[in-house]
Amino acid sequence: MAPVYGRPFLCYLLDRLIDAGIGRIVLATGYKHECIESYFGTEYRGAEIVYSQETKPLFTGGAIRKAARLLESSDFVVLNGDTLFDIDLHQLYEFHTQRAAQLSIALRQVPDTSRYGSVTCDEDQIVAFHEKVESSGEGAINGGIYAIHRDWLMSLDLPTKFSFEKELMQSMAGQEGFYGLRFSDYFIDIGVPEDYYRAQDEFRTLFAPDEFLFLDRDGILNKHLPGDYVRNWGMWEWLPGVLDSMPQLAKRYKRIFIVTNQQGVGKGLMSAADLEDVHRHMLADIEAAGGRIDKVYVCTELESAHSPNRKPEIGMAIQAKIDFPEVDFHRSVMVGDSESDRLFAQRSRMRFFESIPALGL
Numbered sequence: 001m002a003p004v005y006g007r008p009f010l011c012y013l014l015d016r017l018i019d020a021g022i023g024r025i026v027l028a029t030g031y032k033h034e035c036i037e038s039y040f041g042t043e044y045r046g047a048e049i050v051y052s053q054e055t056k057p058l059f060t061g062g063a064i065r066k067a068a069r070l071l072e073s074s075d076f077v078v079l080n081g082d083t084l085f086d087i088d089l090h091q092l093y094e095f096h097t098q099r100a101a102q103l104s105i106a107l108r109q110v111p112d113t114s115r116y117g118s119v120t121c122d123e124d125q126i127v128a129f130h131e132k133v134e135s136s137g138e139g140a141i142n143g144g145i146y147a148i149h150r151d152w153l154m155s156l157d158l159p160t161k162f163s164f165e166k167e168l169m170q171s172m173a174g175q176e177g178f179y180g181l182r183f184s185d186y187f188i189d190i191g192v193p194e195d196y197y198r199a200q201d202e203f204r205t206l207f208a209p210d211e212f213l214f215l216d217r218d219g220i221l222n223k224h225l226p227g228d229y230v231r232n233w234g235m236w237e238w239l240p241g242v243l244d245s246m247p248q249l250a251k252r253y254k255r256i257f258i259v260t261n262q263q264g265v266g267k268g269l270m271s272a273a274d275l276e277d278v279h280r281h282m283l284a285d286i287e288a289a290g291g292r293i294d295k296v297y298v299c300t301e302l303e304s305a306h307s308p309n310r311k312p313e314i315g316m317a318i319q320a321k322i323d324f325p326e327v328d329f330h331r332s333v334m335v336g337d338s339e340s341d342r343l344f345a346q347r348s349r350m351r352f353f354e355s356i357p358a359l360g361l
Contacts, residue, residue, distance in 0.1 A: 002190065004190070004199045004203050005200055005203040005351070006333065006352055006353050006358075007351045007352075009081075009084075009190060009199075010040075010081060012203070012207065013081070013084060015330075016089075017047070017079075022077075022089075023047050024047065024048045025044075025047055025048070025050070026051070026052055027049060027050070027052070028054070028064070028067045029052070029053050029054065030054040030058075033051065033053050036051075044349075045330065052069075054066065057161065059162055059163050060163055060165060061158065061162035061163055061164035061167060062162055068148070069154075071150060074151065075093070075096060075097060075148065076147070076150060077092070077093060078146045078148060079144065080144035080189075082189060083145075083188070084186070084187070084188050084199075085108060085145050085185065085186075086186040087145060087183045087185045088185075092145065092183075093147055095124075095179070096149075096179070097147075099124075099177075099179055100149075101147070101177050101179050102172075103146060103148055103149070103152075103153075103169070103178050104147040104178075104180070104181060105119070105126065105143070105145070105179070105180045105181070106143040106146070106180075106183055107119055107121075107143055108140065108141050108184075109138070109139070109140055109184060110138070110139065110140075110187075112137065113137065113139040113140075113141055116132065116142065116189075117129065117130055117141065118139040118141055119139075119140045119141060119142055119180060120140075121140065121180050125180075126169075126173055126174075126178045126179060127174045128173050128174070129142075129170050129173055140180070140182060142165070143183065143187060144189070152177075209252075210253070210332060210351060211253060211254045211255070211331045211332070212253060212255045212256075212257075212328065212329075212331060212333070213252075213253040213255070213256045213257070213333050213335070214257050214259050214320070214332060214333065214334045214335070214344075214350065215256065215257065215336075216258075216259065216311075216334075216335060216337060216338070216341050219336075219337035219338070220239070220242075220336060220355070221239065221258070221282070222236050222237055222242075222282075223238075223239060224337070229262065229269055229270065231264060231269060231270040231274060232270070232274060232277070232278065233278050233281045236278060236281070236282065238285070241356075241357070243286065243289040243291070246290060246291025246292070249291060250291050255294045255324055255327060256292060257294060257295055257296070258293055258297065259311065259316040259317065259320075259334075259344070260296070260297070260298055260299075261298075261310055261311050262275055262298050262299065262300050263299075263302050263310075265300035266301050266302040266305070267302065275300070297309075297316040297319060297320060299311070299315070311341060312340040312343030312344045312347065314347050314348045317348045317350075329348045329349050330349055332348070332351070333350060333351045333352075334348070335352075335353045335354070335355065335358075335359070336352070336354070337354060
C-alpha cells in the first residue's frame with residue numbers, strides 16, 4: 001500500500017493484471033490486512049478480489065500454497081507485491097503450459113546482479129541460483145513472477161511455513177519441469193528506499209497520464225480560515241502560485257472540477273447567493289490568469305445530514321461523471337488537504353495529492 005505517484009503500489013500491479021484480461025485475483029494478506037481490504041473491497045475495475053489472509057506468518061511459500069486453495073485453474077500466475085515487472089503475462093503463461101512445466105519464472109537481465117543474486121539456465125531450464133554474495137556483474141535475476149502448476153504444488157510434502165524461493169526453488173534447480181523465460185521489460189523492486197523514491201519519478205511518465213482533475217477549494221486554492229468560512233469575496237485570499245499554475249493545469253487535464261464542502265450555508269452564516277458570488281469572482285480570476293474550471297460542485301448541507309454529496313462521500317464525483325460521461329476515475333486526480341479529501345479519492349479510486357505543486361507541473 002506504499003504510495004507511488006499518488007496511488008498505492010498495489011494498484012499498478014492490479015492494473016497490469018486486469019489489462020491482461022485477468023478477472024479474478026487472490027491477494028495473500030497478513031499484517032494490517034484490513035488496510036488492503038478496506039481500500040479494494042471485493043471488486044476493482046470489474047475484477048473480483050478474493051483474500052487469503054494469514055493469521056500467522058507463513059512466509060512466501062506457505063502464503064502461495066494457502067492462496068492456491070482458492071483457485072480452480074490448473075495453472076496460475078504469482079506476483080510479488082513489492083515488485084513491478086511489466087512483462088507480457090500471456091507470453092509467460094504460454095511458455096509454461098507448452099512445456100507442461102511445474103514452475104516457470106520470469107527472469108530479468110540486469111547489468112549488476114549483486115543486489116539480487118543471479119540465476120543460471122541451460123537454454124531455458126533453470127540449473128542454479130547464486131546468492132547475493134556470490135553474484136556480481138551482468139546476468140539474469142528472479143523477476144518475482146511465477147507460473148505454477150497447481151496440482152503439482154499441492155502434492156508436495158512441504159511444511160505449513162516455508163520460503164518459496166529458498167526451500168522450494170533452490171532445491172528444484174537442475175530438475176525437469178523447472179524453467180525460466182527472459183524478459184527485458186521495465187522492472188523495479190521498491191523494497192529499498194532509493195528505488196522506492198526512483199519509482200515516484202518514473203511512474204509519472206511510465207503509465208497512462210491522468211486526464212481529469214478534482215480540486216478541493218479551501219486550503220488548496222485559497223487560504224483556509226480555521227473556524228470560519230469565506231463568506232464574501234473580501235475574505236478570499238489566493239494561495240501563492242495557484243493562479244500561475246492554472247494555465248498549466250488547463251493544458252494538462254481534459255476536465256478540471258472543484259468539489260467543496262460549504263456547510264457555512266447550511267449553518268446560516270452566509271447565503272447560497274453569497275457563495276455563488278464568491279465562486280463567480282474566483283472563476284473570473286482563474287480565467288483571467290489563462291486557466292479553466294469546467295464546473296464547481298458544492299455541498300452546503302450540514303455534516304449531521306449525512307448527505308451522499310458531502311465529502312468523503314463521492315456524490316459530487318458521481319455527478320461530475322453524469323455531467324461529463326468521459327470522466328474516468330481511474331484516470332483522475334484529487335488534490336485536497338484533509339482526511340475527507342483523501343477518503344473521497346480512495347473511494348472514487350483516484351490518485352490523491354496534498355497540494356497542486358505535488359502534481360509536478
